[in-house]
Amino acid sequence: MEDITPTPAPVHSALFCKACSAKAEADDTFCTNCGYPLHGTEEEQRYFISVRDAKIIDLSEAQKQIRRSSVPLYIIGGLTAVAGLAIYAVNKNEEARSSLLITNLILGAIFAGLGFWCNKKPLTAIISGASLYALMFILNAVLNPLTILSGIIFKIIIIGLFIRGIKSAIEAEKLKKELNAE
Amino acid sequence: MPNELIPDDSTEITALALCINCSEPLTADSNFCRHCGFAQKQGDPAEANQKWDDIRQILWFFLIDAVICCVASFIHFFHTLSRSIIVDFILALVSVTFFTLNWSKYRPLLSWHNFSLAKLLGYCAIAVAASVMVSFFVNWLNNSLFSHRFSYYAFYAPHKYGKELAVFFVAVMPALFEELGYRGFLLGKLLAVTEQKQAIFISAFLFAIMHTSFISLVWLIPFALWQGYIRVKQNTIWYGVCTHFCFNFTVVVTEIWQAGHHL
Numbered sequence: 001m002e003d004i005t006p007t008p009a010p011v012h013s014a015l016f017c018k019a020c021s022a023k024a025e026a027d028d029t030f031c032t033n034c035g036y037p038l039h040g041t042e043e044e045q046r047y048f049i050s051v052r053d054a055k056i057i058d059l060s061e062a063q064k065q066i067r068r069s070s071v072p073l074y075i076i077g078g079l080t081a082v083a084g085l086a087i088y089a090v091n092k093n094e095e096a097r098s099s100l101l102i103t104n105l106i107l108g109a110i111f112a113g114l115g116f117w118c119n120k121k122p123l124t125a126i127i128s129g130a131s132l133y134a135l136m137f138i139l140n141a142v143l144n145p146l147t148i149l150s151g152i153i154f155k156i157i158i159i160g161l162f163i164r165g166i167k168s169a170i171e172a173e174k175l176k177k178e179l180n181a182e
Numbered sequence: 183m184p185n186e187l188i189p190d191d192s193t194e195i196t197a198l199a200l201c202i203n204c205s206e207p208l209t210a211d212s213n214f215c216r217h218c219g220f221a222q223k224q225g226d227p228a229e230a231n232q233k234w235d236d237i238r239q240i241l242w243f244f245l246i247d248a249v250i251c252c253v254a255s256f257i258h259f260f261h262t263l264s265r266s267i268i269v270d271f272i273l274a275l276v277s278v279t280f281f282t283l284n285w286s287k288y289r290p291l292l293s294w295h296n297f298s299l300a301k302l303l304g305y306c307a308i309a310v311a312a313s314v315m316v317s318f319f320v321n322w323l324n325n326s327l328f329s330h331r332f333s334y335y336a337f338y339a340p341h342k343y344g345k346e347l348a349v350f351f352v353a354v355m356p357a358l359f360e361e362l363g364y365r366g367f368l369l370g371k372l373l374a375v376t377e378q379k380q381a382i383f384i385s386a387f388l389f390a391i392m393h394t395s396f397i398s399l400v401w402l403i404p405f406a407l408w409q410g411y412i413r414v415k416q417n418t419i420w421y422g423v424c425t426h427f428c429f430n431f432t433v434v435v436t437e438i439w440q441a442g443h444h445l
Binding site: 024028029030031032033034035037103121123124127128130131132134135138142143166167170171178 | 208209211212213214215216217218219220221229230233234237240241244245248249252253256257375376380383384387388391392394396
């Protein structure tokens with residue numbers, strides 16, 4: 001009697017990387033897309049996956065820090081707009097209060113826009129926002145040196161968040177390069 | 183992680199791509215060596231530190247310029263010709279200092295190997311046309327919003343060589359030293375830190391806000407974006423210096439011409 005046991009389907013797993021599913025040639029020792037040791041020992045493959053997972057966690061942490069950096073941009077934007085409204089309410093000079101209100105509202109909108117942009121282009125948004133904030137700080141200090149001290153703790157926290165955001169953005173860029181992720 | 187399959191025709195090995203670790207031939211799109219597994223695009227920790235150092239230099243340059251510009255613009259003590267000239271020379275010195283701190287890296291920007299007269303005239307014509315449009319727009323804005331005229335020339339006009347001084351300090355000095363500082367040093371540093379479009383944008387934004395004139399942002403940002411584009415495309419600062427000079431020179435000439443008509 002003829003053997004009717006079905007022949008097992010050919011396994012193609014060797015042609016695709018187990019880590020990233022990219023196509024691989026049979027004689028490739030490592031995946032050219034992610035560096036996975038295609039013909040490595042089980043231990044080597046496990047080690048590769050654990051290192052990659054650790055980098056993914058680091059990347060996720062860096063991206064969390066970047067998202068936090070958008071918070072000071074929104075806060076400064078909001079405070080600038082509120083300050084404009086307050087000046088408008090208090091100031092009696094019609095021309096001055098109108099131009100200050102418009103200036104503050106547009107500045108607030110620029111900060112809010114940079115905060116929104118922070119998710120897409122963090123480094124650009126944070127450097128631009130931090131520079132604009134620094135310029136406002138210097139301008140106020142030149143016009144009234146006492147403003148250097150007012151809200152100094154708040155200002156230090158904001159500057160600290162910007163610095164951490166820039167460092168996180170650089171770190172995220174490095175990790176993305178290592179993970180070949182865009 | 184990208185899951186795209188590599189098309190069969192992309193697996194052709196090119197002689198130009200070699201592994202940076204074992205020199206094994208690689209396909210053009212390989213991120214890792216198929217032979218030794220070495221990453222071809224290294225996320226080098228030293229590179230990350232270098233980027234942070236570059237950003238620190240950018241921020242120092244910006245902060246120093248910002249302090250000088252704010253002090254010069256908003257403190258009445260500096261609103262005399264001699265003090266304003268001192269401020270202009272300090273600003274120039276800052277640009278030269280930061281540029282020369284990175285001399286070996288940015289020296290090629292001072293050469294002009296790809297000089298083309300047609301290109302130069304084309305760029306300058308665009309700069310003059312843009313400047314004329316901006317001048318009329320500013321006049322209209324000043325007259326309708328603030329009911330007064332603002333003129334760079336008015337500051338120099340009372341002096342014996344007012345016209346020459348205005349041309350030198352409004353057109354020549356900024357064209358040379360702002361280009362050296364912002365398109366030479368600053369944009370060069372930013373290009374080492376981030377991708378090209380982002381670098382051009384940041385340099386344009388910083389250049390524009392440095393002028394501490396809110397309404398000016400409307401034309402300064404597009405102008406600085408264009409200047410940054412020229413600098414990156416031509417890999418020299420000289421086209422930018424010439425276009426910047428033409429732009430500012432047109433403003434001064436327009437103001438002198440208008441002053442003559444009003445007198």
